Amino acid sequence: xxxxxxxIFIVKxxxxxxxxxxxxxxxxxxxxxxxxxxxxxxxxxxxxERKYLWILSRESYMPDHTYQSIVELAKTKGYDTGKLxxxxxxxxxx
Numbered sequence: 288x289x290x291x292x293x294x295i296f297i298v299k300x301x302x303x304x305x306x307x308x309x310x311x312x313x314x315x316x317x318x319x320x321x322x323x324x325x326x327x328x329x330x331x332x333x334x335x336e337r338k339y340l341w342i343l344s345r346e347s348y349m350p351d352h353t354y355q356s357i358v359e360l361a362k363t364k365g366y367d368t369g370k371l372x373x374x375x376x377x378x379x380x381x
């Protein structure tokens with residue numbers, strides 16, 4: 288398992304939809320929130336050139352129908368979803 292730590296900066300004037308992520312100084316990458324659940328339970332985040340894509344969830348388990356609908360949303364936005372991988376979530380909540 289690998290871990291990446293980064294700092295996130297919200298782009299002013301983007302309505303909190305555009306982010307700059309810095310994994311190491313001084314370089315920052317662009318990432319956009321391209322999908323978001325009404326209750327903020329998940330977010331779809333992608334690179335503007337469609338190089339990278341993440342499905343983020345507040346819960347360790349996501350129903351398959353929810354996951355599939357998010358994947359379909361990503362496809363409609365022009366992202367290649369063929370390389371998406373589910374990461375096992377074995378988190379212990381304090």
